[in-house]
Amino acid sequence: MATKILLDKINIPGIKSYEVYRQNGGYASVEKALKEMTPDAITEEVKASGLRGRGGAGFPVGLKWSFIDKKSGKPRHLVCNADESEPGTFKDRYLMEHIPHLLIEGMITASYALGANLSYIYIRGEYMWVFKILERAIKEAYAAGWLGKNILGTDYSLDLHVHCGAGAYICGEETALIESLEGKRGNPRIKPPFPAVSGLWGNPTVVNNVESISNVPWIVNNSGEAYSKLGLGRSAGTKLISASGHIRKPGVYEIEMGITVHEFINSDEYCGGMIDDRPIKALVPGGSSVPILPAHLIYKTANGEDRLMTYESLSDGGFETGSMLGSGGFIVYNDTACIVRNTWNFARFYAHESCGQCSPCREGTGWLEKILHRIEIGNGTMEDIDLLWNIQSNIEGNTICPLGDAAAWPVAAAIRHFREEFEYHVLYPEKVKNRDHFVNEPFSTVKHLINK
Amino acid sequence: MKVTIDGHEIEVEPGTSILQAARMIGGESVPPAMCYYSKLEGTGGKCRACLVEVSKGSEADPRPMPKLMASCKTGVMDGMEVKSITSPRVLEARKAVTEFLLINHPLDCPVCDQAGECDLQNLAFNHGKEQKRFKEDKRTFAPENIGENIQLHMNRCILCYRCVKTAEQLTDKRVHGVCGRGEHAQISTYISTAIDNEFSGNMIDVCPVGALTDKTFRFKSRVWFNKPYNAHRNCPTCSGKVTLWMFGEEIQRVTARKDEFHEVEEFICNSCRFDHKDPKDWIIEGPRKFEKFSVINQNNYTTKLDKVVLNTEKQIVEGREQDRNKISMKAIPYTEHESKE
Ligand SMILES: Cc1cc2nc3c(=O)[nH]c(=O)nc-3n(C[C@H](O)[C@H](O)[C@H](O)COP(=O)(O)O)c2cc1C
Ligand code: SF4
Ligand code: SF4
Ligand code: FES
Numbered sequence A: 001m002a003t004k005i006l007l008d009k010i011n012i013p014g015i016k017s018y019e020v021y022r023q024n025g026g027y028a029s030v031e032k033a034l035k036e037m038t039p040d041a042i043t044e045e046v047k048a049s050g051l052r053g054r055g056g057a058g059f060p061v062g063l064k065w066s067f068i069d070k071k072s073g074k075p076r077h078l079v080c081n082a083d084e085s086e087p088g089t090f091k092d093r094y095l096m097e098h099i100p101h102l103l104i105e106g107m108i109t110a111s112y113a114l115g116a117n118l119s120y121i122y123i124r125g126e127y128m129w130v131f132k133i134l135e136r137a138i139k140e141a142y143a144a145g146w147l148g149k150n151i152l153g154t155d156y157s158l159d160l161h162v163h164c165g166a167g168a169y170i171c172g173e174e175t176a177l178i179e180s181l182e183g184k185r186g187n188p189r190i191k192p193p194f195p196a197v198s199g200l201w202g203n204p205t206v207v208n209n210v211e212s213i214s215n216v217p218w219i220v221n222n223s224g225e226a227y228s229k230l231g232l233g234r235s236a237g238t239k240l241i242s243a244s245g246h247i248r249k250p251g252v253y254e255i256e257m258g259i260t261v262h263e264f265i266n267s268d269e270y271c272g273g274m275i276d277d278r279p280i281k282a283l284v285p286g287g288s289s290v291p292i293l294p295a296h297l298i299y300k301t302a303n304g305e306d307r308l309m310t311y312e313s314l315s316d317g318g319f320e321t322g323s324m325l326g327s328g329g330f331i332v333y334n335d336t337a338c339i340v341r342n343t344w345n346f347a348r349f350y351a352h353e354s355c356g357q358c359s360p361c362r363e364g365t366g367w368l369e370k371i372l373h374r375i376e377i378g379n380g381t382m383e384d385i386d387l388l389w390n391i392q393s394n395i396e397g398n399t400i401c402p403l404g405d406a407a408a409w410p411v412a413a414a415i416r417h418f419r420e421e422f423e424y425h426v427l428y429p430e431k432v433k434n435r436d437h438f439v440n441e442p443f444s445t446v447k448h449l450i451n452k
Numbered sequence B: 001m002k003v004t005i006d007g008h009e010i011e012v013e014p015g016t017s018i019l020q021a022a023r024m025i026g027g028e029s030v031p032p033a034m035c036y037y038s039k040l041e042g043t044g045g046k047c048r049a050c051l052v053e054v055s056k057g058s059e060a061d062p063r064p065m066p067k068l069m070a071s072c073k074t075g076v077m078d079g080m081e082v083k084s085i086t087s088p089r090v091l092e093a094r095k096a097v098t099e100f101l102l103i104n105h106p107l108d109c110p111v112c113d114q115a116g117e118c119d120l121q122n123l124a125f126n127h128g129k130e131q132k133r134f135k136e137d138k139r140t141f142a143p144e145n146i147g148e149n150i151q152l153h154m155n156r157c158i159l160c161y162r163c164v165k166t167a168e169q170l171t172d173k174r175v176h177g178v179c180g181r182g183e184h185a186q187i188s189t190y191i192s193t194a195i196d197n198e199f200s201g202n203m204i205d206v207c208p209v210g211a212l213t214d215k216t217f218r219f220k221s222r223v224w225f226n227k228p229y230n231a232h233r234n235c236p237t238c239s240g241k242v243t244l245w246m247f248g249e250e251i252q253r254v255t256a257r258k259d260e261f262h263e264v265e266e267f268i269c270n271s272c273r274f275d276h277k278d279p280k281d282w283i284i285e286g287p288r289k290f291e292k293f294s295v296i297n298q299n300n301y302t303t304k305l306d307k308v309v310l311n312t313e314k315q316i317v318e319g320r321e322q323d324r325n326k327i328s329m330k331a332i333p334y335t336e337h338e339s340k341e
Helices: A018-023 A028-036 A039-049 A061-066 A091-098 A100-114 A128-143 A174-181 A210-214 A216-222 A224-229 A261-266 A339-353 A359-376 A382-395 A403-427 A443-449 B018-025 B088-103 B119-127 B162-170 B202-206 B270-275 B295-299 B314-318 B321-326 B336-340
Strands: A076-082 A116-123 A159-164 A205-209 A238-245 A251-256 A280-284 A329-334 B002-005 B008-011 B051-056 B080-083 B150-152 B177-179 B186-188 B212-214 B227-232 B241-247 B250-255 B283-287
Touching: A018 A100, A018 A128, A028 A100, A028 A216, A039 A061, A039 A100, A039 A216, A039 A224, A061 A100, A061 A205, A076 A100, A076 A174, A076 A210, A091 A100, A091 A128, A091 A210, A091 A238, A100 A116, A100 A128, A100 A159, A100 A205, A100 A210, A100 A216, A116 A128, A116 A174, A128 A159, A174 A205, A205 A210, A210 A216, A216 A224, A280 A403, A339 A359, A339 A403, A359 A382, A359 A403, A359 B088, A382 A403, A382 B088, A403 A443, B002 B018, B008 B018, B018 B051, B018 B080, B051 B088, B088 B119, B162 B177, B162 B202, B202 B212, B250 B270
Parallel strands: A076 A116, A076 A205, A116 A159, A238 A329, B002 B080
Antiparallel strands: A238 A251, A280 A329, B002 B008, B051 B080, B150 B212, B177 B186, B227 B241, B227 B283, B241 B250
């Protein structure tokens, strides 16, 4: 069994409750931090660990913490991003549902490191039952003296609240999250200023993902150096992967970064191979926002090396032949899947979730969705495919927040790697009209119909 | 601080945005701004029409910025070099933004009171494509009455948020805002139905398009048929400095005075705007000038319009007498004899 640091205790009966969590070594990092370490020493440990943000962008956590403005004298805040709404990603929910105290422990230790006395967990509205689990856990932590005034008799005090979102993906973007937390419309802010300088109520704020924060207790307990030895190179540590799609065992897995994609999909420890004997056709390795990979680029990179489960290897080849680790939403497709329909589905999501603030994203995402729908139902033309390409390139990079890019990339990658499937929809509308194309007739058997 | 825009160098104060610096230089390099409004805090960054390329970050860090930057929201750095119309990337992006703003726009300029002083028309004129690629049905919104004075045409709105900021910063209580998200985001008063505040009329002036127009001017005239005059009155609430839009002796519309970037010089109150339509209320200072290419100059005071004399022969224009008669049914008498045969 590979090293697990987040899910190692997940199977202990009753681990959800405070007593069991505490009996199994819980809250040790808070004791160690508050009694033996200075806030800056913790930040140094996290820096040394090489832990990178698990919310999608992979920005080094320790570095982000060191940017927080401590000189202004304003109150500081730590906000945990539990808005997990990326299609294909469900790891944060798993953590919070099964071992809620781990996140709370991480929040206390991290808040101490940042000098924050008021911290928040922003959870998506659809996770109402998880919200209740967290509320209960926080109550238990208050009762046991881990939260509130003068924790462990030190002069450090911390209040922690859970705040429930109202069903918008965009509120996962850190500045939109802050706006929403302030009670405003969840529109992303224009950066700079970055939250580290002016975040929640204009105060210096750090926003981190649930999984990022849940790694902190282990790092404090075992040292940053020990953490940096896990994983591979700059992809230090372990990563939760939400595996779904046409695999035998979908679910949340903790992997040590550096194993091969082949092992992850095919070993019995993880996905357990494909669901039946239909072959793998495509892979979205990091949630709906990242480029899709065609079969020949899944197990090997373009220059023939093994594709590994690391930030670097998954993005090897850039957007031409690579993708991204993103948030770890790992979606596997076999050859019954229609890439056009899948792309349309993603586009529909982004069109629905755009905040509507900036013109390229507001208008462009809706336009992409409409054209993709037209192609998918057999009403498209060849020009539409080029139009899609042009629209996505007009959106990318020209928007306020990365949602615009996230809407553009899947479309671009689908056309790049699966253009023939789009052409097939245009040329043979009668074959796609029942929506069961590729289930009965895998694309490989009809590919020859497209005359170039 | 020294900044160079399209090769023009200028010294500006720290904290100046690229857009402001470009406006100081003036001319072709000024990026179009559809959402930024220098008189309103927190505007800008949304429409993306003002994107520019920063080809040199600063003297200290000369690396170019990889993405195009919103010039209204990006501060200048010493030694920064910016490309506006000299960058093909920028022109491409402006074309793209223009197209995005137009795909769902109703293009009802012929019946829109804003036509002739509309920033979207100008943007489309300068950066639009002569081609339509959007085949789908345009997005429409149900009409909403937002009060006595202001007409809302949501279909024309480009969601610049200027009116929201106006209501926030000029009136004591904002009762309208943006509801919904994405394509369905719309300006609305949501629950309270009427916008009623003595400064609310300024929302009409800041709106770059015809989404908010003056109900007292509705369908009265095209702006280029009006003669604009600077005028003032002694107003207890505001500066009283306005532009009167006259048709003969009639004041058809009162607006604030707008500068060359179509921003008002001073906000005015609703009483000046809506209730003082009698020329006796005002002291007229003289004609108001507009930038050279404005269509408002069609009816200007400088060139004398002579009576139009058609030099073509009367016959060609009106046709020969007998031809006109021939095609007239009633000119040929009807006889009973005809119908019997
Ligand atoms: C449209 C959009 C949605 C996002 N949604 C989430 C999310 O649901 N959860 C999350 O942790 N980060 C999300 N992010 C990333 C956050 O902006 C931010 O980078 C992250 O919370 C930082 O935490 P980390 O450094 O620990 O990864 C989203 C970003 C964008 C642009
Ligand atoms: S890119 Fe989309 S989601 Fe992000 S600010 Fe612009 S409109 Fe909103
Ligand atoms: S109504 Fe006008 S001012 Fe208000 S957001 Fe729309 S375009 Fe902007
Ligand atoms: S004017 Fe700068 S983004 Fe609109």
